[in-house]
Amino acid sequence: MFPDEFDYYEATSVDEAIDLLAEHSGAETELLAGGHSLLPAMKSGLSSPDVLIDVGGIDDLHGVSVDGDTLVVGAMTSYSDLLDADAAHKHAPAFAAAVGQVGDEQVRNRGTIGGNLAHADPASDLPGAALASDATIVAEGPNGEREIPIDDYFFGMYATALDPGELVTRVEIPSAAGAAGAYAKKPSPSSGYAMVGIAALVETDGGTVTSARVGANGVLDHGVRLEAVEEALVGGSLDQESIEAAAAVATDGIDEAMMMSDLQASAEFRATLLEAYTKRALRATAENAAPRAAD
Amino acid sequence: MTEHDITLTVNGTEHDLTVEARTLLAHALRDELGYTGTNIGCESSLCGACTVHLDGEAVKSCTALAVQADGAEIRTVEGLADGDELHAIQRAFQEEHGLQCGYCTPGMMMTSVELLKENPNPTREEIREGLEGNLCRCTGYQNIVNAVENAAESLRSGAVADGGTVADDPTADDPTTTDGGESK
Ligand SMILES: Cc1cc2nc3c(=O)[nH]c(=O)nc-3n(C[C@H](O)[C@H](O)[C@H](O)COP(=O)(O)OP(=O)(O)OC[C@H]3O[C@@H](n4cnc5c(N)ncnc54)[C@H](O)[C@@H]3O)c2cc1C
Numbered sequence: 266m267f268p269d270e271f272d273y274y275e276a277t278s279v280d281e282a283i284d285l286l287a288e289h290s291g292a293e294t295e296l297l298a299g300g301h302s303l304l305p306a307m308k309s310g311l312s313s314p315d316v317l318i319d320v321g322g323i324d325d326l327h328g329v330s331v332d333g334d335t336l337v338v339g340a341m342t343s344y345s346d347l348l349d350a351d352a353a354h355k356h357a358p359a360f361a362a363a364v365g366q367v368g369d370e371q372v373r374n375r376g377t378i379g380g381n382l383a384h385a386d387p388a389s390d391l392p393g394a395a396l397a398s399d400a401t402i403v404a405e406g407p408n409g410e411r412e413i414p415i416d417d418y419f420f421g422m423y424a425t426a427l428d429p430g431e432l433v434t435r436v437e438i439p440s441a442a443g444a445a446g447a448y449a450k451k452p453s454p455s456s457g458y459a460m461v462g463i464a465a466l467v468e469t470d471g472g473t474v475t476s477a478r479v480g481a482n483g484v485l486d487h488g489v490r491l492e493a494v495e496e497a498l499v500g501g502s503l504d505q506e507s508i509e510a511a512a513a514v515a516t517d518g519i520d521e522a523m524m525m526s527d528l529q530a531s532a533e534f535r536a537t538l539l540e541a542y543t544k545r546a547l548r549a550t551a552e553n554a555a556p557r558a559a560d
Numbered sequence: 561m562t563e564h565d566i567t568l569t570v571n572g573t574e575h576d577l578t579v580e581a582r583t584l585l586a587h588a589l590r591d592e593l594g595y596t597g598t599n600i601g602c603e604s605s606l607c608g609a610c611t612v613h614l615d616g617e618a619v620k621s622c623t624a625l626a627v628q629a630d631g632a633e634i635r636t637v638e639g640l641a642d643g644d645e646l647h648a649i650q651r652a653f654q655e656e657h658g659l660q661c662g663y664c665t666p667g668m669m670m671t672s673v674e675l676l677k678e679n680p681n682p683t684r685e686e687i688r689e690g691l692e693g694n695l696c697r698c699t700g701y702q703n704i705v706n707a708v709e710n711a712a713e714s715l716r717s718g719a720v721a722d723g724g725t726v727a728d729d730p731t732a733d734d735p736t737t738t739d740g741g742e743s744k
């Protein structure tokens with residue numbers, strides 16, 4: 266299986282990538298990051314761009330750092346490189362947990378954080394975690410840089426707030442060093458992608474939940490926050506009873522007619538999974554809360 | 561169609577070649593350079609038979625363009641043994657019957673080598689998780705897990721160096737034999 270023919274350009278800087286995007290705006294152009302969504306789609310004929318602009322080698326877009334209270338993740342940082350960074354686990358526990366469950370070792374060595382969030386596959390693991398982590402997507406285009414809050418970022422299947430001439434340069438995650446987080450995923454038995462995946466990030470004070478963000482993949486055609494669950498959690502404790510009660514409202518506020526339904530799982534089954542995996546994510550969060558509190 | 565001049569260093573040998581932009585790394589290695597130890601199974605990023613090391617990391621070479629690997633160090637299954645001396649992982653697959661038809665084996669070994677580099681003492685569960693991206697249609701995986709455990713043990717005990725020098729070998733104490741020959 267070969268991809269169709271295309272022209273290939275390697276960008277060595279963000280400016281060069283933006284110029285190349287502008288120069289080839291008349292053709293069907295794709296940015297190439299880790300290639301682990303794009304190349305399979307090109308090989309199977311689902312996608313046949315005329316031009317590929319490789320941004321994977323741009324040095325400035327690699328690496329994980331801490332800037333004040335913010336974890337800064339370069340868009341072209343691979344999953345493996347993020348998992349190797351202690352700061353990611355410390356400051357973004359829910360996000361790091363989700364990254365650890367993407368694909369397999371070889372996929373994690375190639376795929377990138379920015380490529381994943383730009384692609385916005387509804388069965389991907391990162392949208393829910395980015396929502397739970399209150400991430401900001403930083404994009405750059407011909408008109409300069411702009412910050413897109415994650416709550417305004419996902420539009421639909423493979424659709425985001427990004428403009429065609431823009432690229433994601435980094436993802437900023439406010440430090441959740443004092444919170445506990447987890448990700449619980451029901452992988453598709455064939456592809457390993459998320460049939461349903463729930464990311465939770467919960468802050469407690471003296472055993473009482475002071476804030477909670479919960480994001481879900483695989484439910485709608487884009488990542489979504491489970492606001493009813495978040496509201497149910499705040500003010501309670503993270504014990505078995507309140508976890509059950511919060512998970513019981515997992516589908517509240519989610520339009521049933523918009524629930525994904527495909528060969529993998531019917532909408533009805535996804536609703537059942539949503540509740541079950543919300544419970545699992547919250548239980549894991551509670552377990553993680555104990556050791557973090559002792560730090 | 562664009563063609564590109566690229567350089568790939570495979571198992572320490574530098575190769576200059578010209579490839580189409582769409583040439584996959586797996587095909588460049590097999591068809592252009594003759595490293596046919598790298599197998600192609602599913603061609604769809606799922607089976608791991610095509611796994612090689614790209615700058616030290618296990619990747620599925622059917623899911624990378626050769627141009628993306630320009631300038632990189634690549635290690636294929638042919639680069640595991642040191643001359644006639646098998647790598648610890650190769651000896652372990654042989655001893656534990658970690659293969660039947662052998663189709664998945666090059667990829668299994670390349671992923672295992674990275675796994676053992678990152679985690680020299682993995683549990684059986686960790687071995688299974690680490691090899692999640694490699695499928696085997698023959699063995700039922702038990703003997704593959706046994707082989708990785710066996711290799712882990714010999715690498716840890718220093719009995720077999722990364723590159724395959726065995727303990728009862730009189731050169732085992734020679735520090736110059738402890739490297740796999742990979743230039744990184
Ligand atoms: C076998 C296999 C299993 C997988 N399993 C999972 C899984 O379990 N969970 C999961 O979440 N994912 C999974 N994936 C997908 C993987 O995570 C991809 O790496 C990811 O979806 C895309 O990231 P990438 O870096 O590979 O991007 P690419 O494939 O290179 O690009 C994807 C798209 O994003 C665009 N893009 C890339 N970078 C940018 C940028 N900086 N700015 C704007 N647009 C950009 C590209 O133009 C392209 O359209 C799997 C993939 C494979 C092959």
Ligand code: FES
Pocket residue numbers: 599600601602603604605606607608609610611620621622623
């Ligand atoms: S041939 Fe590359 S993963 Fe199967």
Ligand code: FES
Pocket residue numbers: 658659660661662663664665695696697698699
């Ligand atoms: S030994 Fe035949 S596929 Fe693994």
